[in-house]
Amino acid sequence: MSVVVRTVTRLLLPAVVMFGAYVVMHGHLTPGGGFQGGAVIASAVALVVVAFGARRIRRHKETLSVLEDVGALAFVVLAFLGIGGTFFYNSLAGTGGLFGQEVAMGANPGALNTGGMLPLMNWAVGLKVLAGLGSIVLLMGLLGGDDDR
Amino acid sequence: MTALAILQVLLLVLLVVCGVLAVRLKDLLGSVIALAAGSLLLSLQFFLLQAPDVAIAEAGIGAALTTALFVLAIRKTRRKEEE
Numbered sequence: 001m002s003v004v005v006r007t008v009t010r011l012l013l014p015a016v017v018m019f020g021a022y023v024v025m026h027g028h029l030t031p032g033g034g035f036q037g038g039a040v041i042a043s044a045v046a047l048v049v050v051a052f053g054a055r056r057i058r059r060h061k062e063t064l065s066v067l068e069d070v071g072a073l074a075f076v077v078l079a080f081l082g083i084g085g086t087f088f089y090n091s092l093a094g095t096g097g098l099f100g101q102e103v104a105m106g107a108n109p110g111a112l113n114t115g116g117m118l119p120l121m122n123w124a125v126g127l128k129v130l131a132g133l134g135s136i137v138l139l140m141g142l143l144g145g146d147d148d149r
Numbered sequence: 150m151t152a153l154a155i156l157q158v159l160l161l162v163l164l165v166v167c168g169v170l171a172v173r174l175k176d177l178l179g180s181v182i183a184l185a186a187g188s189l190l191l192s193l194q195f196f197l198l199q200a201p202d203v204a205i206a207e208a209g210i211g212a213a214l215t216t217a218l219f220v221l222a223i224r225k226t227r228r229k230e231e232e
Contacts (some may be wrong), residue, residue, distance in 0.1 A: 023205065031201035039209030046217030054221075133214060140218055144225045 001051045009051040016044040020130075027122035028115035041126070042133035054141025056114025061142075064135040071128030078121050092116035157197055164190045175230045181219040188212040 023030075024037030048057060082089030092100050093116025101113040151156075167187030174180040188211035195204040 032205045033202075036202065036205040036209060039206060039214065043209055043213030043217070046214055050217050050220055135218055137214065137221070140221050 005051050009047050013044055013047065017041055017046065020044065020126075025119070025128035026112070027126075028118040029110040029112065031103075034122040035129050037122075038126040038129025039133060041130045042137065043111065045130075045134035046137045047139040050138050051083075054138055057138065058142060061135065064131045064138065066144055068128055068131035071124050071126075071131060074124035075121060075128070078117055078124060082117065090116040090118070132140055153197065157194065160190050160194045160197070164194070177223050177230055178201055178220070181216060181223065184219070185212050185216040188215070 020037045020039075020041035020043075022037070023032040024034055025038055027037065029035030079088045081118075082091040085091065092098060093114075094100055094102055095116075096102075099113055099117075099119050101111055103114050104111070115129050164187050167190065169184045170183040171180045171187065174183060188207060192204045192207040192212060194206055195201075
């Protein structure tokens with residue numbers, strides 16, 4: 001692609017990744033969550049593939065594959081952590097530890113340190129969606145010849 | 150009608166225009182851009198209908214990822230549609 005596209009991609013990439021990470025991290029407070037944030041970060045991968053060509057990031061194909069497995073495994077393991085109660089039992093909520101702050105009553109802007117398992121599961125889903133959609137775009141870019149027109 | 154309703158009707162009309170353009174254009178890259186614009190308008194419509202969750206998903210998947218896939222596919226094939 002042209003110099004304009006490449007320069008704009010370099011400028012825009014950190015902002016896109018940052019916004020996606022924000023959507024994932026605040027998944028239990030604001031609209032969006034693991035899937036939406038992961039899709040936003042995967043669009044950054046798509047931006048790189050379209051602007052610089054898939055051959056440039058070909059070596060990260062294995063990394064994306066591993067990340068997808070890690071995301072799926074983390075989700076299942078987190079679900080099994082609550083097996084003392086039920087499958088998917090939220091064993092961290094309200095315990096005062098990690099993400100265990102008590103939720104305030106009434107209308108409030110929301111505290112990041114609440115939600116128990118939900119933020120961790122959002123991260124797992126975000127990782128899986130980012131890696132899955134990213135590798136779809138990357139494989140599509142690697143298919144066939146890459147004659148830049 | 151309130152201003153919000155007028156804006157929503159305008160968005161839907163533009164959405165139909167984008168859809169027609171995506172079908173009619175002979176330049177496939179332009180067609181893909183029209184599809185992406187339609188996706189973005191649909192995302193705005195979802196936001197106005199107070200479904201921001203769906204709006205983010207639509208903007209991420211519909212406007213960004215499918216457009217990238219189509220652009221990559223066009224780059225590997227021909228850009229002009231044959232008669």
